[in-house]
Amino acid sequence: MSLDLVRVAEQLPLLLAQLDTERATRGARLRAALARLTQEAARPERWAQRLADCRCRWPLALPLHEDAARGYAAPPPPEAYSVLAVDGSHIDVDRHAPARCFVLNLGWAAIHYGCDLPPELDSAAEVQPSSQPLTEQDSEDASHEDTIRGETLALLRSVRELHQLAQLAAALPGGHPRAALLDGNLGLWNVTQAPISRRLRERLIYDSGGLLPALNTLRDLAGAGLLVTAAYTSAPGTADVVHSLRVAACPLPEVVCTRCPGLSAPPRPCDVVGLTADADLFTELLAPGERSAVFLTRSRAFLRSDTAAAAPWYEQEGHAVAFFYLRLPEELARVEMPVWQAGRPEHVALLHTLLLDQCAKGPGYPIALQEAHEQAVITTVDRRSFAALLDREVRPSPGPGGTAKSRSKATRRI
Amino acid sequence: MTASLGRVIEASIDRLTAVCHTLDGAPPLGALVVAEDDAPAIYAAVTGALTGGIDPGRRLAPRGGPGDGRAAVLAQNPQIPALLQTTFTATVTGHAGPGGEMRRYLPDAPAPVYALVRAATAVETAALCAEPDYLKLLLTAGPLADEVTAACLRRAAAHQPDSRAFLITSGRALAGLLAAEPDRLHAILRRIRP
Numbered sequence: 001m002s003l004d005l006v007r008v009a010e011q012l013p014l015l016l017a018q019l020d021t022e023r024a025t026r027g028a029r030l031r032a033a034l035a036r037l038t039q040e041a042a043r044p045e046r047w048a049q050r051l052a053d054c055r056c057r058w059p060l061a062l063p064l065h066e067d068a069a070r071g072y073a074a075p076p077p078p079e080a081y082s083v084l085a086v087d088g089s090h091i092d093v094d095r096h097a098p099a100r101c102f103v104l105n106l107g108w109a110a111i112h113y114g115c116d117l118p119p120e121l122d123s124a125a126e127v128q129p130s131s132q133p134l135t136e137q138d139s140e141d142a143s144h145e146d147t148i149r150g151e152t153l154a155l156l157r158s159v160r161e162l163h164q165l166a167q168l169a170a171a172l173p174g175g176h177p178r179a180a181l182l183d184g185n186l187g188l189w190n191v192t193q194a195p196i197s198r199r200l201r202e203r204l205i206y207d208s209g210g211l212l213p214a215l216n217t218l219r220d221l222a223g224a225g226l227l228v229t230a231a232y233t234s235a236p237g238t239a240d241v242v243h244s245l246r247v248a249a250c251p252l253p254e255v256v257c258t259r260c261p262g263l264s265a266p267p268r269p270c271d272v273v274g275l276t277a278d279a280d281l282f283t284e285l286l287a288p289g290e291r292s293a294v295f296l297t298r299s300r301a302f303l304r305s306d307t308a309a310a311a312p313w314y315e316q317e318g319h320a321v322a323f324f325y326l327r328l329p330e331e332l333a334r335v336e337m338p339v340w341q342a343g344r345p346e347h348v349a350l351l352h353t354l355l356l357d358q359c360a361k362g363p364g365y366p367i368a369l370q371e372a373h374e375q376a377v378i379t380t381v382d383r384r385s386f387a388a389l390l391d392r393e394v395r396p397s398p399g400p401g402g403t404a405k406s407r408s409k410a411t412r413r414i
Numbered sequence: 415m416t417a418s419l420g421r422v423i424e425a426s427i428d429r430l431t432a433v434c435h436t437l438d439g440a441p442p443l444g445a446l447v448v449a450e451d452d453a454p455a456i457y458a459a460v461t462g463a464l465t466g467g468i469d470p471g472r473r474l475a476p477r478g479g480p481g482d483g484r485a486a487v488l489a490q491n492p493q494i495p496a497l498l499q500t501t502f503t504a505t506v507t508g509h510a511g512p513g514g515e516m517r518r519y520l521p522d523a524p525a526p527v528y529a530l531v532r533a534a535t536a537v538e539t540a541a542l543c544a545e546p547d548y549l550k551l552l553l554t555a556g557p558l559a560d561e562v563t564a565a566c567l568r569r570a571a572a573h574q575p576d577s578r579a580f581l582i583t584s585g586r587a588l589a590g591l592l593a594a595e596p597d598r599l600h601a602i603l604r605r606i607r608p
């Protein structure tokens with residue numbers, strides 16, 4: 001038996017007791033967090049200064065221009081619009097396979113409403129190494145090399161997704177509002193903080209297929225017409241706003257988390273507003289269909305030496321990440337966008353109403369993202385078929401293929 | 415030559431399945447179709463059509479409100495036609511010999527997969543139906559065989575110079591083939607009565 005469910009079930013009462021304890025404290029924390037949000041929204045300059053001066057590792061967020069303590073209703077959707085969504089999936093490198101390679105599959109959906117344009121639902125698969133090496137040496141350290149697999153492959157995929165989004169967005173017909181959507185987050189911070197070599201990081205950011213050209217393209221398209229760009233996360237676990245409320249609620253004159261009195265005598269003073277996620281806060285604050293104020297992320301990591309890190313490349317290039325939360329009937333979603341769009345109220349309003357319309361058609365989740373996912377998804381059957389194809393094409397001679405471990409898994413014996 | 419309706423995606427000696435080029439583009443029940451495409455022609459009568467999702471793993475969800483017609487649902491969900499396809503099945507009723515002669519029995523091999531399928535011309539229909547041998551194959555066309563046979567005869571009659579005489583001749587042939595199954599015979603005859 002692979003999982004002893006009886007033993008697992010025996011431990012569930014403890015889990016339920018822990019959840020009850022958390023629920024009991026959650027109500028008080030929620031009331032305190034809402035009160036703190038109202039208080040800080042009334043004096044945004046003080047809040048901003050407090051965040052600017054603080055020394056903590058939390059990702060933070062500040063309201064961009066709007067009152068953070070209220071919700072915003074959407075305008076009616078336009079009669080005609082186009083929505084484009086891109087999603088990706090991959091088969092990772094398997095060292096037990098006869099060849100070390102990966103498959104990256106990008107799927108997309110372009111759907112046009114209120115006009116006669118046909119939808120485009122398609123995908124493109126890429127097998128590597130065929131045009132790029134699987135392992136790349138660093139330019140500064142000969143002993144540092146990156147193999148494109150695991151989390152690095154996931155990074156590459158997110159870069160490819162944004163690049164594909166920009167390319168397809170450029171080909172969208174104009175004449176009516178358009179939206180370009182990704183699943184998840186914009187992925188800018190992920191590339192910045194990943195433990196990869198400088199050469200690979202720069203390739204992922206600055207190469208022709210990298211993040212920066214894609215963001216620049218999307219910015220140009222937004223400037224030329226009504227195109228909005230966003231990354232959509234269903235039921236996010238992020239807590240940037242809650243962290244910012246923690247900073248605001250800190251009793252220290254200057255917030256330095258390494259000097260927190262809660263380190264020696266828990267709980268931390270800021271735990272009074274310490275909700276697990278922003279979703280708790282905004283589910284309470286927003287009515288269905290409303291969005292939150294737009295927030296600007298401040299995701300710089302501050303070192304324990306109290307030295308502030310330099311602004312990441314995307315902030316320096318004018319692509320800082322902003323977001324709002326969107327309250328749907330069933331859940332809360334996080335919608336990320338570049339700051340050049342967040343500062344244009346008509347674009348934010350358009351994105352808001354288009355996402356609501358897409359979620360209504362979903363239902364519950366943007367239909368274009370669903371269809372892009374369906375185009376991108378690599379099923380278990382697909383994975384087995386690819387493994388069989390690889391085995392047939394690559395294995396030099398007949399006989400048992402793969403490693404001893406992979407064969408032992410394929411043939412389970414008693 | 416008529417334009418192709420679809421492409422063979424599955425074939426056996428006695429049946430073929432084709433996917434239509436356009437949604438809801440299946441030929442009518444009993445219509446005679448031809449699969450040829452660089453191979454000797456195989457003639458078949460349409461026995462069924464199905465419109466559904468391309469991906470068998472995705473069920474179609476109900477969409478639209480109680481007052482929304484089909485056009486409204488498709489306008490609200492314009493991606494749906496791209497996710498659907500129409501297929502039709504057909505029972506083989508004959509094939510062309512090496513010299514192009516009409517043979518009203520099963521071919522040596524199935525229709526090639528990916529062969530184009532088109533509607534039979536009036537000349538081809540008349541040639542196939544000139545002798546009633548093909549009826550024996552139609553009568554084994556599955557659970558809807560009687561409906562398919564009747565529909566095929568009704569449509570073929572329209573291509574004959576004397577429809578009434580054609581139906582009477584065909585009825586006599588059926589009487590011989592279904593001598594042991596009078597209920598089936600009468601059901602078909604009721605459906606082709608001029």
